[in-house]
Amino acid sequence: MAKILGNFHFALLIGILLLIAAMFGLHGAQIGDGAYWAQWLRYVHVFAGILWIGLLYYFNFVQIPTMPKVPAELKPGVSKYIAPAALFWFRWAALATVILGLLTAEMQQGGYLARAFTLSDGYRTIGIGMWLGLIMAANVWFIIWPNQKRALGIVASEDAVKAKSATTAMMASRTNLILSIPMLYCMVAQAHIGG
Template sequence: MAKILGNFHVALLIGLVLLAGAMLGLHREVMDGYYWAQVMRFLHVFAGVLWIGLLYYFNFVQIPTMPQVPPELKPGVTRFIAPRALFWFRWAALATVLLGFLVAEMSRSGYAADALTLQDGYRTIGIGMWLGLIMAANVWFVIWPNQKRALGIVTVDDSAKARSATTAMMASRINFILSLPMLYCMVAQTHIGG
């Protein structure tokens, strides 16, 4: 069992097979356009969980722990863990945004434009969308470029590296702060209304 579950790719494949089985076994007879819009919603939520989960990992675990890590152990994080986590972090952010637009457009009312212009009935989801867009832009245009310098992926002098680390951390904290109202808006639209 450890050989199977110890391999991430095998575990992912098992999960995808179970997902396909659940989809076909539970909903084969209703796989119309509305169904596929809900599949897009599922993918949007999955990407969002990956994105925000990594944001919370950085803010709850990695950033507060790094000052306590002995200097000789820090390269294990900065050379191996952080770059991999940032890969999934930035691509999950992009996937979340793109899938979110697909969800909005594939819904029966095609509400993306109404939400982004904060029209009545779509104001709550619209605010959530704008917060998500700001956060995704922050990931790609502030956090990632600064993390590349802070982690040594792009070579800069030590003072630029330190400034970049601080900038990336502050941008990550801003995203952490924005994630709370963003998540509220995403959930509230469906369960409370616009």
């Protein structure tokens, strides 16, 4: 069993095969329907969002508070291996979440993207959630990632620039933590409470 579950790619493949089995086993008759695929797109959007926000919470609840306690000789293990890998999935999950969310909004209920962006009646809640998500994704790509590249030494920088970049990245990450709380509320509330 350790050989199966010890291999990330194999475990992921098993999860995807189980997803396909669930799709065909539970909803095989509906798979040819466009409405089914609109809902499936929502599922993929939520999956990407969980990956993105899960990593945001990992950084803010675990990595940032723990790094000052890590002995100096062990810090390169985080800064050279763990953080770059986590940031890879973090930034691409953010982009995937936004793209899939925009597609989902356009494919659902006759397309509500424009109404959500303009905070029209009935779409104000999801619209606020979308705007918060876009701000957060912009933070990831235009503030957090460029500063993390300097802070982690992916891009050569002087020590003072690395330190300033680390602080800037942390503040943008904390901003995203703050924004994620009302963003998640808006995403869930739209479907269950209304706009």
